[in-house]
Amino acid sequence: MTSYPVRTYRDVQQALLARHEIALLDTREEDPHARSHPLFAANFPLSRIELDAYTRLPRRDVPIVLFDAGEGLAQRAADILTSLGYTQLALLEGGLDGWIRSGGEVFRDVNVPSKAFGEFVEAQRHTPSLSAQTVSTLLAEGDDVVVLDARRFDEYQTMNIPGSISVPGAELVLRARALAPDPKTRVIVNCAGRTRSIIGTQSLVNAGLPNPVAALRNGTIGWTLAGQTLEHGSQRRFDPQAGLDHSHLDTSRGPSRALAERAGVRRATLVEAARWAADSARTTYRFDVRTPAEYERAHAPGFQGAPGGQLVQETEMFAPVRGARVVLFDDDGVRANMTASWLAQMNIEVYVVDDASAADLSASGAWRGAKPEPASTPHVRPDELAALLADPASGTLVIDVTSSANHVKAHIPGAHWLVRSRLSQGAEDLRALSDAKRYVLTCGTNALAPFVAPEIAALTGKPVHVLEGGTTAWIAAGLPTESGDQRLASPRIDRYRRPYEGTDNAQEAMTAYLEWEYGLVAQLDRDGTHGFFVI
Template sequence: MSDFPLRTFEDVRETLLAKREIALLDVREEDPHAQSHPLFAANLPLAKLELDAWTKLPRRSVPIVLLDAGEGAALRAAYKLKALGYTQIALLAGGLDGWIHAGGETFRDVNVPSKAFGEFVEAQRHTPSLSAETVEALLKSGDDVVVLDARRYDEYQTMNIPGSISVPGAELVLRARALAPNPATRVIVNCAGRTRSIIGTQSLVNAGLPNPVAALRNGTIGWTLAGQTLEQGSARRFDPQAGLATQDLAASRRAARALADRAGVHRASLAEAAAWADDASRTTYRFDVRTPAEYEHAHAPGFQGAPGGQLVQETEMFAPVRGARVVLFDDDGVRANMTASWLAQMNVDAYVIDDADPAALTAQGPWRGPKPQPAASDTVSPQTLAAWLEDGSTTTVVLDFTASANHVKAHIPGAWWTLRSRLSGDADDLRALPDAKRYVVTCATSALAPFAAPEVAALTGKPVYLLEGGTSAWIQAGLPVETGDARLASPRIDRYRRPYEGTDSAREAMNAYLEWEYGLVAQLERDGTHGFFVV
């Protein structure tokens, strides 16, 4: 008999339709989550629960429903969340199978609500687009064309359309008039696949940009499938220091505010938002949608950095509580209103801060979310660990709890990569490791390893030490590292490989991904819980 109540598919569905708060959380690793999950099930892996819970679930009394596919992760997560102070925790009756058997629709991939919304927008508004072949012909002919890449800058640098400029999504309406001052200049918006191209293009259309605007149909995937060459390592980006013409900024502000009003966006002050954050009856998220550099330079206390384009692209990851209140800030009157207009159309209760005094931006640096204090563990310095490994008289096994991609890129020689979520239960990946007299646990920066150390000690009964500063401290000490995946104690399921990322995606995977996106509108209709609309 579980210590936690069960909530059925019918109960969860009714809650979503009524717009009452619910955090439907899939606590499996990202790859199994991406294979099949309900539309609004946000991925909050058990392995990193302590690192993310207090940021993603800021109200301790929020109703939580946990699911897995029978691995037992949901129950383990429930006990951890209870220990973190959450009071309304339930398990999804029957887990994923129970959802399916009750007639619930399931979805593949990640960030599905946002991607499905993009397809919904295109179907409703017939967002203009051009094929990869047409865009390449325009560029080669010397036509007056500018290509704006709406992805994050790091994604743009991986591969991009030749000659394109990095202008992440929320910046498009703010910057496009300066980047294409001649109304005759054709503006093409692209991303890796479809969503950010569609939303970016429709943003410019909605905001009344006088230029002809179109999305690059199917983004860099379409470009690749057409047999055309992408650039790599490009550094072209909008100039954040460039002044915006007064008349251009005024036009963008008017358009953004009008769109926000039409979508039903509400207004708020910083004082109101601060009071809402302390409201025990309602979840409130506060996001600063400016660029990371602007945010780190100065921001309002309590506001998390969330560039607007990514907030629309990854909504359920930033704000997993469906039915919550979302408050947005900028200092230009464009980016927050444009972002909020899209969130409102996604059936999110969206607010924009008006007339904030710059003197209120008293916080600096990157977001540092609140985290619980891990239990104390014995520690070891990188130098002492190096001596232990060199000595060999006492078997020392290093367990690396970083992301698998980080481990493959560089790890302490001999270290075994391990998923914390598979330390116990039927998996118990520790059983596959060599016998040890002592264990040393590490991760990239020693954020996650302190939570894993007591669990390893309890499971093994052996001395366990925490590497001071993590693997980054080892590297900074000038000690050697290995690369590769020769010692994986766990399967690499911590991240789902997107078919559109990197430069070596298979054509079959890219085509399958596009077919999946084309089918999302029909899936939305079958699911029936989304509440999306288009202004």
């Protein structure tokens, strides 16, 4: 077993306070991570390290501190990261328990830095809000009101305030003047809980929108707790194909840049950003904050798509290296500046690209982050696997290592779901499966399975193959699937069930979630490492 240096709670705390680069990574799955972790600990599950490392940790010699809660995951994660070329690895002394014993504050839920920042903003700026009852009355009485939903469009489609329009976070300042051209129209911003409605509302206030603006207090949770009905499957959204009114754009651009400058945002060129990305002494993240469709149509090489609202909402997931440099791009002078103004207030060194032209947007398609090559493993085609499964004498067992949500939605008939991280904890999940002569591993698109296959082979001593193209190729071949959770070899710890998502949450869970959010500012004070400020 490789021995790694140990860093104490005080070491990590001092690095955070000094704004030195550090990646504090929780190697557990998302559900245990959400139950308890330090403020700036990014969830970095052992299960997905090879898929995420080069994008989320772009500098190989960045200082990394790994921890778990005694499961041995951090040690295994360090071994994998070492094999990927990372050199400055350490384990947190005593893991999560050591952090707590040393007096470190711990937080629950996910995306906590962003959520705590949202509460901090509201406490400092007294962001205007209206109760669900008040908003419901305004809508019922036909008042001049427009409700803008600041979540992602897929979240909006799951459930939304009746009559609302999907306008994800960074689009609000850019689009609000066109959606509410009469300055007397009241604009109400909502999300599922609190953060994105607070930040969205305060963005419109900060940018000088002349309309009366308020957040829907507690979002769709507050709406539901007030006994109001939500819509489902709505398609209303700002028209992404419609050209921006130049007068609206000009009116929004000036205040957005002024806000960024007040927050300490700096300027950069694409050439500088590329040079910084190659700097071995400093981590630089480059994000394009426009919509996914715009990004995929054309973007600057090396820039990852990160819609501005989600970047502010999930900052530690996009940029887990605290103390890193962040460079933002848009093509309108509004979205990047507004996003940057918030990131800067979250104590992040942030730059906005000013010099780009259409000719610079020479890349297209979805983000394709660099990934390591897995060890060579035999493959089987979908038709070959179908033949094996049709022959009981083949003794073939399919193991699915995709996300549990994907597996439950659709999987190869008879496939068992397993979460990779638990293979490092005695492999009980694997031993509980029926005996097999050979195993075939699959996942969604064959991205993860090749990395897990050697581990299964080492633990079982049996032949292990990987399904070529994964379950996606199986479906594309017209082969049957089944759904359901009847063959879960592992508990569904890979995903934390948020109390504000979906439509079947218990009222007690929603109320408890709101109480937790109300307490975040006090937790920030106790933790003392955030460095947040509000302009």
